[in-house]
Amino acid sequence: MCLAISKKIMTSTEALELDYMPTSAIVLGGGVIGSEFASLWNSFGVEVTIIEGLKNLVANEDPSVIKVVEREFKKKGIKSNLGTFFEKVEETDSGVKVTLADGKEFEAEICLVAVGRGPNTEGLGFEEQGITLDRGFVITDERLHTGVGNIYAVGDIVPGLQLAHRGYQQGIFVAEEIAGNNPMVVEDVNIPKVTFTDPEIMSVGYSQPKAEEKFGKDNVEVAEYNLAGNGKSSILGTGGIIKLVRQKNGPIVGVHGVGKRISEQIGEAQLIVNWEAYPEDVAQFIHAHPTQNESLGEAAMALFGHPLHG
Numbered sequence: 652m653c654l655a656i657s658k659k660i661m662t663s664t665e666a667l668e669l670d671y672m673p674t675s676a677i678v679l680g681g682g683v684i685g686s687e688f689a690s691l692w693n694s695f696g697v698e699v700t701i702i703e704g705l706k707n708l709v710a711n712e713d714p715s716v717i718k719v720v721e722r723e724f725k726k727k728g729i730k731s732n733l734g735t736f737f738e739k740v741e742e743t744d745s746g747v748k749v750t751l752a753d754g755k756e757f758e759a760e761i762c763l764v765a766v767g768r769g770p771n772t773e774g775l776g777f778e779e780q781g782i783t784l785d786r787g788f789v790i791t792d793e794r795l796h797t798g799v800g801n802i803y804a805v806g807d808i809v810p811g812l813q814l815a816h817r818g819y820q821q822g823i824f825v826a827e828e829i830a831g832n833n834p835m836v837v838e839d840v841n842i843p844k845v846t847f848t849d850p851e852i853m854s855v856g857y858s859q860p861k862a863e864e865k866f867g868k869d870n871v872e873v874a875e876y877n878l879a880g881n882g883k884s885s886i887l888g889t890g891g892i893i894k895l896v897r898q899k900n901g902p903i904v905g906v907h908g909v910g911k912r913i914s915e916q917i918g919e920a921q922l923i924v925n926w927e928a929y930p931e932d933v934a935q936f937i938h939a940h941p942t943q944n945e946s947l948g949e950a951a952m953a954l955f956g957h958p959l960h961g
Contacts, residue, residue, distance in 0.1 A: 659747050660740055660762045663688065673697055677749050679737055681708040683846050685765035686720070689941045690848040693729050700757055701729065702749060704736035709846060713858035713895050713907040715875060718911060723850055723890075732757070740764075770808040785810070791941040793836050795825055803828070811839045843913040843921040850891050853917040856905035856924035862896045870899045873955035874930075878910045881949075882941035887911050895930070902927040903954070912943060919947055930955035 678685045681703030689699045707729035746760040770787040781799045783790040789804040803825045806818035827834040846852035860873045878884035878891040891910025897903045933951035
């Protein structure tokens with residue numbers, strides 16, 4: 652794989668500093684950052700093509716959410732080439748050319764490299780202190796201790812989700828741990844995630860495939876609520892879904908949503924999952940009308956077996 656960063660081939664850092672709007676762009680990587688930039692540029696009239704080696708965009712999300720996102724991107728004119736990794740990127744007189752592993756070529760004015768970032772830990776003396784590194788990441792136990800003296804590690808240098816609020820939570824956790832307060836470990840799967848595309852994505856907990864992998868396919872139940880039945884979503888002119896995943900006869904272990912402004916529902920979603928609420932717990936709460944928040948309540952009612960409509 653050949654890759655160079657230049658004025659035409661850039662990371663998200665340089666993309667945020669652009670003082671002009673390109674006419675066309677290739678985005679390498681259809682994960683969170685790549686999809687967010689693709690959505691943003693598309694809204695400004697840029698012709699965007701996403702190159703993603705995996706078979707789906709935002710591949711870590713629940714399949715039901717992925718289906719909606721890919722359909723909406725296609726409707727908005729965002730092109731994508733999925734399932735083949737890129738081989739090289741090079742500048743041309745008119746812009747850039749991307750060559751895939753199968754020989755297919757794409758050209759555009761600029762190219763955004765959004766295939767992930769690595770930790771910046773080289774040369775800081777960590778290994779000399781006996782700290783274990785793996786590809787630059789600092790390895791810790793579940794309580795973020797490195798195994799060396801009083802040294803803990805937090806944030807993006809610890810393997811897992813690279814999210815600001817995860818870093819904040821881990822910093823607070825370590826402070827409480829040092830103070831002897833025995834704070835509760837929050838696993839990455841239970842950290843709320845939001846992708847600011849159009850439509851927005853929110854998720855916390857297990858996707859349906861991950862839940863089936865952990866608990867067994869026969870021990871997982873799901874309910875999907877279509878935002879077409881939600882008054883506020885109609886006002887906003889958005890489609891989308893809310894999807895709840897539960898252990899059979901047990902708590903809700905995953906909440907997923909896609910739609911305009913749906914990120915605003917992540918607060919209740921993470922409470923549902925992290926407090927191990929049952930569908931009947933959520934179903935009995937009053938969700939104000941007309942709000943998108945009602946969709947969480949209606950999804951819980953459906954999963955409980957008492958849908959409000961139909």
